[in-house]
Amino acid sequence: MTQAAPITAVAARLRSALPADAVIDDPTRLATYDCDGLLHYRVSPALVVLAGSADDVQLAVRACVEQDVPFVARGSGTGLSGGALPHADGVLIVMSGFREIREVSPRDQRAVVDPGVINLAVSGRTRPDGYYFAPDPSSQQICTIGGNVAENSGGAHCLKYGFTATHVLAADVVTPDGERTTLGTTAPDAPGYDVLGAFVGSEGTLGIATEVTVRLLRNPQSVQTFLAGFADCNAAGAAVSAIIGAGIVPAAIEMMDALAIEAAEAAVSCNYPPGAGGVLVVELDGPEHEVEAELAAAEHHCQEAGAFEIRVAADDAERQAIWRGRKSAFAAVGRISPDYIVQDGVIPRTALPEVLRQMDELAAERGVRVANVFHAGDGNLHPLVLFDEKVPGQGDAAEDASGAILDLCLAHGGSITGEHGVGSDKAKHMPKMFTDDDLDTMQLVRCAFDPQGISNPGKVFPTPRLCGEVPGKRKAAHPAQQAGLGEVF
Amino acid sequence: MDLLEDLRSHDIDVRAGTSDDAVDGRVPRLVARPASTEQVAATMRAAHAAGAVTVVRGNGTKLRWGAPAPELDLLLDLGGMQQLLEHQPGDLIVRAEAGMPLADLQEHLRSSGQRLGVDEPVAGTTLGGLIASNASGPRRLHTGTARDLLIGVTIVLADGTIAHSGGKVVKNVAGYDLCKLMTGSFGTLAVVTEATFRLHPTPAASGWATVQVAPDQLEPMLERLCRTQLAPAALEIDAPPGESVTIGTLIEGTVAGVPGRLAAARAEIADHAELRDDLDWPWRYPFSTDGTQSGLKITCRLGAVATLTAAATNLGLHVRGSAGTGVLYAAAPSAAGPADLADALTSLRALAADHGGSVVVLDAPRELRGAVDVWGPVPATAIMRRLKEQFDPARLLAPGRFVGGI
Numbered sequence: 001m002t003q004a005a006p007i008t009a010v011a012a013r014l015r016s017a018l019p020a021d022a023v024i025d026d027p028t029r030l031a032t033y034d035c036d037g038l039l040h041y042r043v044s045p046a047l048v049v050l051a052g053s054a055d056d057v058q059l060a061v062r063a064c065v066e067q068d069v070p071f072v073a074r075g076s077g078t079g080l081s082g083g084a085l086p087h088a089d090g091v092l093i094v095m096s097g098f099r100e101i102r103e104v105s106p107r108d109q110r111a112v113v114d115p116g117v118i119n120l121a122v123s124g125r126t127r128p129d130g131y132y133f134a135p136d137p138s139s140q141q142i143c144t145i146g147g148n149v150a151e152n153s154g155g156a157h158c159l160k161y162g163f164t165a166t167h168v169l170a171a172d173v174v175t176p177d178g179e180r181t182t183l184g185t186t187a188p189d190a191p192g193y194d195v196l197g198a199f200v201g202s203e204g205t206l207g208i209a210t211e212v213t214v215r216l217l218r219n220p221q222s223v224q225t226f227l228a229g230f231a232d233c234n235a236a237g238a239a240v241s242a243i244i245g246a247g248i249v250p251a252a253i254e255m256m257d258a259l260a261i262e263a264a265e266a267a268v269s270c271n272y273p274p275g276a277g278g279v280l281v282v283e284l285d286g287p288e289h290e291v292e293a294e295l296a297a298a299e300h301h302c303q304e305a306g307a308f309e310i311r312v313a314a315d316d317a318e319r320q321a322i323w324r325g326r327k328s329a330f331a332a333v334g335r336i337s338p339d340y341i342v343q344d345g346v347i348p349r350t351a352l353p354e355v356l357r358q359m360d361e362l363a364a365e366r367g368v369r370v371a372n373v374f375h376a377g378d379g380n381l382h383p384l385v386l387f388d389e390k391v392p393g394q395g396d397a398a399e400d401a402s403g404a405i406l407d408l409c410l411a412h413g414g415s416i417t418g419e420h421g422v423g424s425d426k427a428k429h430m431p432k433m434f435t436d437d438d439l440d441t442m443q444l445v446r447c448a449f450d451p452q453g454i455s456n457p458g459k460v461f462p463t464p465r466l467c468g469e470v471p472g473k474r475k476a477a478h479p480a481q482q483a484g485l486g487e488v489f
Numbered sequence: 490m491d492l493l494e495d496l497r498s499h500d501i502d503v504r505a506g507t508s509d510d511a512v513d514g515r516v517p518r519l520v521a522r523p524a525s526t527e528q529v530a531a532t533m534r535a536a537h538a539a540g541a542v543t544v545v546r547g548n549g550t551k552l553r554w555g556a557p558a559p560e561l562d563l564l565l566d567l568g569g570m571q572q573l574l575e576h577q578p579g580d581l582i583v584r585a586e587a588g589m590p591l592a593d594l595q596e597h598l599r600s601s602g603q604r605l606g607v608d609e610p611v612a613g614t615t616l617g618g619l620i621a622s623n624a625s626g627p628r629r630l631h632t633g634t635a636r637d638l639l640i641g642v643t644i645v646l647a648d649g650t651i652a653h654s655g656g657k658v659v660k661n662v663a664g665y666d667l668c669k670l671m672t673g674s675f676g677t678l679a680v681v682t683e684a685t686f687r688l689h690p691t692p693a694a695s696g697w698a699t700v701q702v703a704p705d706q707l708e709p710m711l712e713r714l715c716r717t718q719l720a721p722a723a724l725e726i727d728a729p730p731g732e733s734v735t736i737g738t739l740i741e742g743t744v745a746g747v748p749g750r751l752a753a754a755r756a757e758i759a760d761h762a763e764l765r766d767d768l769d770w771p772w773r774y775p776f777s778t779d780g781t782q783s784g785l786k787i788t789c790r791l792g793a794v795a796t797l798t799a800a801a802t803n804l805g806l807h808v809r810g811s812a813g814t815g816v817l818y819a820a821a822p823s824a825a826g827p828a829d830l831a832d833a834l835t836s837l838r839a840l841a842a843d844h845g846g847s848v849v850v851l852d853a854p855r856e857l858r859g860a861v862d863v864w865g866p867v868p869a870t871a872i873m874r875r876l877k878e879q880f881d882p883a884r885l886l887a888p889g890r891f892v893g894g895i
Contacts, residue, residue: 106716107712107791107792108791109715152662158660165666181868181869182869183869185846185868186790186844187788187815187816187844187845188814188816189623189625189786190788191864192868192892193678194670194672194674195873195876197636197669198669200666201662218720219718221718221719241579244581247692249690286720286742287718287719287742287750289742289746289750289753290720290750292745292746293743293746297743347658348658349580378660379659380660414656415660417661418660418662419662422664430664433663434664435652437650437651437652440650441650441652441667442654445665446665447879
């Protein structure tokens, strides 16, 4: 039988139950979904379904289960690791039309939202009541909560407030066997295994969230943001170490190097200190008394480290101006380079000077430039490897430099991804960070949720494991024996 | 090969169990005290080959928690694994063996002006026990629980496979987060042998603002305090049955910042009730943890804390806990028998469920835990059972102790 038959059956099943415009198989229209934010990976899905409810999602997943067809969920498609890259023989379940804020309860510091709700829309709704949703990925104006849950999204402020996993209390999900269940509870510490904690950040491989209960934080009483210009990144890095070493946990500390500053100036005229080889954006928030004290101390540490200019934002408009340069940095790089690869490696913060030096070396050896924009407080680098695809050999050199940067992060005890996820892009690097046993053990979780291996296959893990049939596992109890043990429960 | 010989052949410290080793009244046949992750792996391979039911023990302070323990063949004592492996003050991380007592770790960190941001509700807790139970205290409002602080683990599966998850950087989304699955798993999925935590700077200054209110004033006062922008490290209540309720707000921060925040906290309270700054707040559960008393953990959405507190105190329970997060603890009267406890659970569970939470029996005499459903209804148990089947298909690790009979 050819590949076409099962997908045809899925399409027929969905057409019989959903509005005609919710099921797409026209090749031209399918092509508009062929990538997420990682543009150089492109695959057209076999079928697209626009889900508008949990029932729709369950219907689609069940149809896939019956025909053993893979499915991939997609929010706004802003992910940077190809986590929502479609499967050529599979169904792409588009969640972005499923976007109602169901409930806001300031008193409980909770909101219940659909997975297609835009990240910033949550705080937009709750700020007037005095509350906000903390995770703030740079794409927060367009990315969805469902995507944040899949990727365990961070953002500049997760240094102080933690990632999405810290801010999600419960999720209704459709598991890859087509069942619906609730992971977690509205209250903290749901009894049982923390299946919600495992689900958040599983990159769509353990099912699809159809409703999410998020935690809201009280707006801080005071926010202070300042920009500090340094001669180079080493001086800026020394300031970061001094601030953290003094026991201050800023809401955010972001760093940009000379190339990144150049790009941001070209794109948004952010007017960063002229001549700076490194800038820091430092934000402090909390009770007024505390923020005043911390601001004075942080400014002092920057001056000690050699900051030649410090600009404290006087109001929200000035704060936005300071952030504009930082938040536009990725896109701005397009002004100084025709092509670029964004990396997301993490290093222990104290290794920063050494890693920056080695990164310069490895880029020079390969004839590419690297612009650096990073979350300096937690050592999450976003090196942008700049190249020109039209120059023969540059694409390969950039790819090579990019891989070497990840090796460098790992050699210093870091990680290949701090917030963008593994997705399609970094699955091949996973064996550098984890042993076969590590990856096999993680995939036990996959087997518990998705024994058929149809939920976003090919992502995260370089090689899938066959559930229940791998030698060395299930030594004692065979699945058949398990059935007998069912009564023990 | 016999389990004892097998373990000895791997140079593992092993001996016959005695009544001192009893877990919840059950004396293990053997007690193994491995000295490394590799020895734990060898121990589990041997236990797996022998089909030996195994319970992991740190310092044994919470081994009774959960459903009554099974007959066990092997007690895996991690007391031989107490080493601090790595502390990087500049990176605010620490890595240590799971048998290390939390208090020893905190003592080490103190000299660097840092701490692991969890309380120690039961004295003597080891890092492994902290992870297995996800026990927490007042500061969870600010720094969370082990769930939020654990960034890397080394585990040994029931068949002896050694695996890692996470790492030693705080920001890391590479692969599934097995740290989360281990946290609160009560030793039923795998053996945690090493753990890496993120740390926090120890605040330079701190102070409590405390107040006593009549029970009917608890709800408005909590609503008020939860809405402040004082960013307290803890918001606690202590509610003995039939008496007034004490509310404590812990402010932690800089020497320059704390006095002003404390003054603001006191002003917030003072308009409505009498300040009581002389109250003693070194925090403990409201029940003794020696197995003689029944202690419950009650959770609910934030706005229902006063409702659950009133219901529990009306049943004669002494309630204490984190009113700022919706995690409370309650002590049953010493005289409460199985029927009393079952009745209290039935009514409190119905109410907690209405408010998004749950009620579990943490600690109680064995006969009581045998007579009631200690975990209560738990959503997603089907997936949890499948996880157990994948990680421990032969059901060797503390079978029956966890939710849904896992």
